[in-house]
Amino acid sequence: MTDNNHRPVARIAGTGHASGTRVLTNFDLERMVDTSDEWITARTGIKERHLVENGTVTSDLCSDAAKQALADAGLSAENLDYIIVGTVTGDMKFPSTASILQSKLGAYNASTFDISAACSGFIYGLDIADSLIRSGRAETILVIGAEVLSSMTNYQDRKTCVLFGDGAGAAVVTRSDDDRGILSTHTGSNGDLAHLLYCDGGGSLKPAMNRDLPFEDFTLRMNGNEVFKHAVRIMDHAALTALEKAGISPSDVDMFIPHQANIRIIDAMAKRLSFSRDRIMINIDRYGNTSTASIPTALNEARLAGRVREGDVVLVAAFGGGFTWASAVFRM
Numbered sequence: 001m002t003d004n005n006h007r008p009v010a011r012i013a014g015t016g017h018a019s020g021t022r023v024l025t026n027f028d029l030e031r032m033v034d035t036s037d038e039w040i041t042a043r044t045g046i047k048e049r050h051l052v053e054n055g056t057v058t059s060d061l062c063s064d065a066a067k068q069a070l071a072d073a074g075l076s077a078e079n080l081d082y083i084i085v086g087t088v089t090g091d092m093k094f095p096s097t098a099s100i101l102q103s104k105l106g107a108y109n110a111s112t113f114d115i116s117a118a119c120s121g122f123i124y125g126l127d128i129a130d131s132l133i134r135s136g137r138a139e140t141i142l143v144i145g146a147e148v149l150s151s152m153t154n155y156q157d158r159k160t161c162v163l164f165g166d167g168a169g170a171a172v173v174t175r176s177d178d179d180r181g182i183l184s185t186h187t188g189s190n191g192d193l194a195h196l197l198y199c200d201g202g203g204s205l206k207p208a209m210n211r212d213l214p215f216e217d218f219t220l221r222m223n224g225n226e227v228f229k230h231a232v233r234i235m236d237h238a239a240l241t242a243l244e245k246a247g248i249s250p251s252d253v254d255m256f257i258p259h260q261a262n263i264r265i266i267d268a269m270a271k272r273l274s275f276s277r278d279r280i281m282i283n284i285d286r287y288g289n290t291s292t293a294s295i296p297t298a299l300n301e302a303r304l305a306g307r308v309r310e311g312d313v314v315l316v317a318a319f320g321g322g323f324t325w326a327s328a329v330f331r332m
């Protein structure tokens with residue numbers, strides 16, 4: 001676990017997002033598996049998700065989101081000291097998606113690496129970016145959460161295929177010279193829960209070259225019920241820890257942006273932390289669960305809609321496979 005509690009040194013200076021262009025609605029899914037719009041809406045809050053067209057890869061979504069974030073920050077790709085991409089569905093096993101993105105952007109002054117922390121990857125990246133800027137090792141860092149989850153979703157498994165979408169969200173993090181910036185970050189994990197949410201095919205455990213492996217081994221598998229129970233508890237803990245580290249209470253937060261995994265998890269948290277709907281960003285109905293892309297996508301949409309403005313205090317919290325969890329408080 002890492003924690004910090006400090007005055008802002010690094011701030012989010014620009015944001016962007018990209019999503020798949022193919023919309024898959026609940027009614028489309030009714031024709032694919034034994035499910036219904038009614039069940040999906042009631043149990044998850046999802047109405048549709050955006051998937052990529054064949055041939056579009058994770059780094060393409062990253063590139064679109066990154067260009068928007070750089071333009072928003074008034075910076076160019078040459079300004080980047082690091083590119084950090086949180087993803088579990090990178091373009092290939094190696095090199096990293098961050099390296100491929102570097103070439104697409106022409107960001108040749110940057111060091112590059114990916115983070116594998118599932119849905120918490122973007123906030124893990126934010127935490128690392130804050131530390132690098134705080135230590136004086138970097139001035140400007142591109143942090144991205146991106147997934148093409150359709151590449152490891154089993155569209156014959158109704159328990160998972162109704163949940164996920166493809167997308168990327170980006171933030172340019174740079175040195176702050178005023179009171180705007182990252183006020184606290186918190187990260188943690190519990191590997192004992194790894195068996196609840198995983199894809200075990202394609203690594204050294206079950207190499208892709210073993211042709212006897214069933215197709216399901218290369219798809220995401222999840223014990224949804226168990227994940228749900230842990231998620232509610234972990235998200236609460238993560239959010240409260242970040243607030244405590246920042247020295248503020250839920251009432252000081254202008255906008256809460258939770259990981260968009262399930263509307264029931266979001267509602268349960270909102271109730272316990274006393275957040276009314278007008279102080280919570282929700283877009284799960286349109287995107288489904290885009291894993292690590294969900295929070296930066298929602299942040300960018302909130303800014304574009306004027307729901308998060310300059311000077312607003314934002315709380316973000318996520319959990320995901322690993323289990324991992326992460327949270328942060330920042331002033332835009």
Ligand code: ACO
Pocket residue numbers: 034035036039040043044118119158159160162197223224225226227228231261262289291319320321
């Ligand atoms: N349509 C219709 N029925 C369904 C569907 C579906 N799409 N999926 C499951 N069911 C059925 C089940 O088969 C079961 O039927 P049964 O009682 O006859 O066996 C019944 O609905 C209840 O199933 P549960 O799994 O108990 O349903 P639950 O209410 O828990 O909802 C869900 C399932 C939506 C997956 C929920 O558990 C959830 O959201 N879990 C958290 C998932 C999550 O947050 N993942 C985040 C991490 S993802 C990442 O890291 C990439």
